[in-house]
Amino acid sequence: MIAVLERIVAWLVEWLVGNHPVSVAGSAGLRKLVPNAAGVFWIAYLAVLVLAFLSVFGANEARAERIKDLVTIQGIRGNQLIGYGLIVGLDGSGDQTTQTPFTVQSITSMLGQLGVNLPPGTSLQLRNVAAVMVTATLPAFAKPGQTIDVTVSSMGNAKSLRGGTLLMTPLKGANGQVYAMAQGNVLVGGVGASSASGSSSVQVNHLSVGRITAGATVERAVATPLGQGDFIHLELSTTDFTTGRRIVDVINGNLGQGIATALDGRVIQVQAPAGSDQRVAFLSQVESLEVRPAQSMAKVIINARTGSVAMNQSVTLDTVAVAHGNLSVIISSEPVISQPAPFSPLGQTVQTERTQIEIRSDKGGLVMVPNSVSLQDVVKALNAIGATPQDLLAILQAIKAAGALRADLEII
Numbered sequence: 001m002i003a004v005l006e007r008i009v010a011w012l013v014e015w016l017v018g019n020h021p022v023s024v025a026g027s028a029g030l031r032k033l034v035p036n037a038a039g040v041f042w043i044a045y046l047a048v049l050v051l052a053f054l055s056v057f058g059a060n061e062a063r064a065e066r067i068k069d070l071v072t073i074q075g076i077r078g079n080q081l082i083g084y085g086l087i088v089g090l091d092g093s094g095d096q097t098t099q100t101p102f103t104v105q106s107i108t109s110m111l112g113q114l115g116v117n118l119p120p121g122t123s124l125q126l127r128n129v130a131a132v133m134v135t136a137t138l139p140a141f142a143k144p145g146q147t148i149d150v151t152v153s154s155m156g157n158a159k160s161l162r163g164g165t166l167l168m169t170p171l172k173g174a175n176g177q178v179y180a181m182a183q184g185n186v187l188v189g190g191v192g193a194s195s196a197s198g199s200s201s202v203q204v205n206h207l208s209v210g211r212i213t214a215g216a217t218v219e220r221a222v223a224t225p226l227g228q229g230d231f232i233h234l235e236l237s238t239t240d241f242t243t244g245r246r247i248v249d250v251i252n253g254n255l256g257q258g259i260a261t262a263l264d265g266r267v268i269q270v271q272a273p274a275g276s277d278q279r280v281a282f283l284s285q286v287e288s289l290e291v292r293p294a295q296s297m298a299k300v301i302i303n304a305r306t307g308s309v310a311m312n313q314s315v316t317l318d319t320v321a322v323a324h325g326n327l328s329v330i331i332s333s334e335p336v337i338s339q340p341a342p343f344s345p346l347g348q349t350v351q352t353e354r355t356q357i358e359i360r361s362d363k364g365g366l367v368m369v370p371n372s373v374s375l376q377d378v379v380k381a382l383n384a385i386g387a388t389p390q391d392l393l394a395i396l397q398a399i400k401a402a403g404a405l406r407a408d409l410e411i412i
Contacts, residue, residue, distance in 0.1 A: 067234070067247060068287035071268070074233035075225055076140045081179055081216075083134040085169030086110065087152065087161055087186060093207075094130040094164075095156035103131040103156055110167070130158035134169050134182050136216050140224045147214035150182045160207035162188040171216055179220045186210035226279055227272055234268040234286075241265040242294035250291050255282075298407035300396060307389040309396065311407065317372040317381055320404035322395060 086106055087094075095103045104124050111118060118124075136150040152166055164186045171180040190205030226232070236244055244262045251260035251270065261269045270286065272279050298314035338350045372378045387395055399405045 064290040064292045066287060067250070067289050067291055070243065070247070070291065070293060071234040071236050073226075073283070074235050074267070075227070078137040078139050079173055079179070079222055081136045081138055081171035081173055083169045083171040083182060085132055085134050085152070085182065086167050087130045087132050087158075087164035088128060088167060090128045090130060090158065090161065090164045092127045093160040093162070094126065094128050094158050095154075097124055097126050097129075100131065100156040103129060106131055130154050130161060130164065131156045132161070132166070134166065134171060136171055136180060136182065138173070138179055138218065138222060140222075142218050143221050144218050146218045148180060148216050148218065150212050150215040152186055152210050152212065154208040158208060160188065160190075160192055161186050161210045162191070162207060164210075166212060166215065173222075177220065179222070180216040180218050182212065182216035184212040184215040186212055226276065226283075230271060230274065232270045232272045232279070232283070233263075234270060236266045236268075238296070239265045240294055240296075243291070244268055246294070247291050250289050251286060254289055255285065300405070300407045300409050302393050302396065302409065302411045304393060304411055307393065309389060309392055311378070313374070315378055315405075315407040316374075317370075317378055317399070318404040318406065319368070319371045320399055320402055321368050322399065 084106075086103075097104045103126075107124060107126070107129060108118055131154070132152040133155050134150050134152050136148050138148065142148065150166075150171070152161065154161060166183055166186055168181060168183045170178045171182055173179050188207055188210040190203065190207045192203035192207050234247070236247075241262075244265055247268055248260045248262050251268075252258065259271050263269050272282050295314055296312055298312065298316065300309065300311040300315060302309055334354050336352050336354045338352060340348060370377075370381060372381050382392065382395075396405065396409060400407075400409045
């Protein structure tokens with residue numbers, strides 16, 4: 001679009017200069033064309049029109065982004081770690097050991113490893129200990145001695161992990177090998193309080209999950225090859241043939257023809273230097289290159305549980321008429337006391353219920369939704385219907401079924 005506009009502007013400038021008298025300045029060897037007042041006016045007017053055009057249509061063009069924000073390097077990824085541990089030092093908010101026998105078993109085993117042997121049949125009644133699962137992600141190129149963050153999650157009936165300390169916990173990978181050791185004070189992003197009887201309580205945010213910053217030390221590294229042989233493969237975050245083609249063109253245009261080749265809509269093969277230092281420098285250059293990604297596929301995301309609706313800028317609507325009315329059923333019941341007649345020897349008082357069922361249907365007028373070519377127009381058209389977010393779920397499904405919604409509808 002912009003390239004076509006530049007050609008049109010060049011042609012119009014040539015026409016303006018050619019169709020208006022010009023003055024000639026300079027010596028015989030140097031001749032310079034200078035448009036007269038009319039030519040200058042028309043050129044300025046044309047420049048204003050160009051700026052207005054770019055302000056309207058240029059906003060829809062995707063911004064240039066770095067390649068590092070669009071792709072990942074094949075083979076460079078994190079590895080999930082998991083472990084089982086104990087949190088101690090809780091203020092009476094830990095597991096109820098009578099209902100979580102695994103917590104007592106873990107405490108007994110830990111004390112035995114520390115040289116403390118409990119008499120057989122000992123019943124531990126502890127409220128300041130909680131059994132937790134510890135999870136972390138081992139990043140690529142992590143070396144022994146470096147620290148990573150860990151997340152601890154209660155797996156018993158602990159009320160809160162606030163103020164607790166995680167004891168030394170080995171973190172294992174999928175192969176069963178220990179890659180890190182976790183320990184430290186737990187930070188919980190919530191707070192809660194309850195009465196002594198437990199009849200009333202107040203809680204803000206989640207209390208059974210916490211985080212320990214730099215809470216695990218890497219003990220074993222995972223070998224991460226930087227490419228295979230002479231090539232490095234870049235993987236797009238989202239499959240897109242147009243974006244993949246543009247990335248190939250940008251790499252070849254800046255680093256040399258034939259360096260990058262698109263294998264499919266997601267993987268790009270790049271020829272890289274052999275040395276590790278040269279390969280790192282080469283990848284730094286590739287990641288810093290800017291690419292204008294293609295406009296994403298039109299999609300509407302609906303969360304049926306929360307009633308949330310999200311859509312991208314590619315969503316458009318065809319002209320459609322929508323009528324939507326709310327149907328509500330109201331059921332109410334009230335107790336009715338039936339008493340026998342005065343001085344009746346056989347009668348007795350009976351309590352019954354009187355139930356009323358009422359069905360209400362709101363009138364839904366037929367609303368014409370006009371053809372919308374931008375996200376702002378789509379939002380205005382949907383707001384004109386006057387539906388709640390929960391009603392909007394059914395309306396979007398109906399519009400999609402009618403063929404007027406130019407987007408994929410995804411329900412999560």
